[in-house]
Amino acid sequence: MRSTRVRPYAITRGRTRPRHLLLVETLVSVPNYDPQASAQLMPEAQALYERARQRTSVAELSAALDIPLGVIRVLLSDLASQDMVYIHPTGHEYQYDLQLLERILDGLKGV
């Protein structure tokens, strides 16, 4: 078995820090689908773009596609910067609200 020759760092140009807050439960969608723009994307970004036409979560994308989460986050963030993907505001303010975070944790444990 060979290791893959296209390395993950080459897909993101070595970037690991997305410019947007993308938690696993964050929902994303495509506001205005453009097939031509899609055709010009690299394969991974294209797969994300096509999938996100149906509003979906980062966790779902990661589960459905063969792309490491670290790569997904950076690529989604790139798409969002070009307004190709809309990141739903869920959890946008979580990082400043510990109480809310704890309540979410409790809720998740209950699920």
Next chain:
Amino acid sequence: MVSRVRSLLDQYRRQGARSLLDQYRRQGARVLLDRQGARALLEQARDTILELLETRRPRTPAPTPAPTAAAPREDLLAAVCAGIALRDLNLVDSLLAELEQMEAQEQDPDALSRLYRLDHLATRLRRNAENLRVLAGEEAGAAAEETASLVDVIRAAISAIEQYPRVDVGRVAPLAVVGFAADDISRLLTELLDNATAQSPPNSPVTVSAHVTEAGSILLRVEDSGIGLPAERVAALNDSLSTEPSLDGSSIEHMGLAVVRRLADKHGVRVWLGRRAPHGTTASVLLPPDLVREAAPVSLVRQPEPAEPATTATATAAATPGMPSPRHSLTRPPVHRPPREGGVTAGGLPRRVPASLRPADVPATPRPRGTGDEGFGDPPAPFRLDPDDAGGDDFFGDLLDFDAGERAARGTLPDEPPEDHPSDD
């Protein structure tokens, strides 16, 4: 960052592979400190690589001085080098597979960034070992069976050069390269890209593109905006690129060029350099039509993992062969590693093993509507949760409920999302 990369480059030129190795070892030690398995692997890799470096030293001058009498000895040396390089490749492959798994699980951006640096160093080690095999007149590695898209051939080439962030992928024809040549074309491109990035200003981009010609061949172009080469130098280089490949004194200095010549000759590929207006150099690679294939549809959709009870056992049983015979064993013997059913996707990405949120027996059903046929290859059909897929539906429903609950809890309405997409149900 760029200056750091530059200084690393200078360092590498001064001290050669040994400095790369040391750097690698330091990075590795830092990250893998308390991960015993990976650490043992790394040490094993280091020992073999050191061994390789020892054996390599006498090899380099060997082809230069005695062209006639020492021919059998040269053959022997080449065979020894090729054999050691093969063992090296096995180790580096295991190392890369290990790193892939760690990268897939890593959540912290800083740690991931360190893993990427390790990955990058290991990938360059692999390139060195493969080049050594090419120069020794052997196959660099087991050829792939399936075709590889041009985009992936190009990105694989970019993965193995030092200054990979500087390379822009321009327009690339939606075609593929036949499996037996794909990796060699990547290796050839790697050397051209490495040369282009090294010979142009550190902050200038290098562009690579691929076009179809009327004859059905593919013209790949690597363009840099360095100061360029004088016309007579370009002519001399083109002469040496078009002649029969052989190792001579200049091969030591221009190892990349020697690798390009070998690989181009092997696959009937034409490579030439040209001057680029207003300044810079263009390296062109012409792939003959018989290496070109239709691109397979792009699909990164995870397939349901088949149960693989037997393969792991056989792999482990075969994991401790004796010395691999360097002359004829091109398939690398399987190395012991944790079972990974994943393998490689069509897109060249590692297939992750962790459990899906979806129940294992329910495959991801692509939307039956025929919307997926525009443009580049065959993009995956838009995602749709199967109505029968209770698990997925529950999860999605939970998320929406969660969202609604949160709004209620906060007593505020967050920004309304833009109009939902028509395909949104």
